[in-house]
Amino acid sequence: MLESNDNRNFMRMSINADAKVTFHKSGETQSFNAVCLDLSAEGLSLKVPVELEKGQQLTAEVVSAGGVPSLKATAEVVHSQRLEDNSGDYILGCRIISMD
Template structure:
């Protein structure tokens, strides 16, 4: 296991890639565009224009450059906070359930 300054089991990689998200909750499905900020073997952080509740599920397609297919991830929201930069965006911390 690699050592990390945050004492995590898996290192996070900064991604800053466009992401298409389908958020699923009690209100139904919502399509959102945002940014995947970082990614690890077990989780990811997303910047989105809408909030999500802890426990909501989502499907994300993380864009890539060139001819590489997007990474498709099913995840569960485990953390949500509003950005303090007046953008109105939220940062969602998500636990990966499966990757395609």
Template sequence: MLESNDNRNFMRMSINADAKVSFDKSGEEHSLDAVCLDLSAEGLSLEVPVELEKGQQLSVAIVSSGGVPSLKATAEVVHSQRLDNNSGDYLLGCRIISMD
């Protein structure tokens, strides 16, 4: 499904795909499983099990199937909010810095 918002330059596509996220915190590399909820040319939304701070840089690999290579990007957390679904997960809005 494609969604549009007047404040966006590009359409956002819902994908609900498994993703791997890695980031450096206090000099240590961390990685976690995530779900990429949607994706556009400039950004993506991730559901993650931990809160990450605004400005945190992430390496994101969106897992694909059928022999198609994973999409890999470097992104920056623009906002983070706890989900209201009692899962304890967080919704991250991220700006894509580069595609790897």
């Protein structure tokens, strides 16, 4: 599904794909499983089990199916919102810095 929003330069594509997120905090590397909800040329949104602060850089590896290589991107958190479904999960809006 493609979505359009007047505040965005690029359309977003809903993908709901498994992802692995890695980030560095206090000198430690931390990783966890996530879900990439949508993706555009400039950013992605992730459903994650922990809160990350605005400005935090991370690496997201979005798993592809059918032999297609995974997408690996370095991104920066631009907003974080806790879900109201009592799951304890957060939705992160991230700006893509680079793709590997």
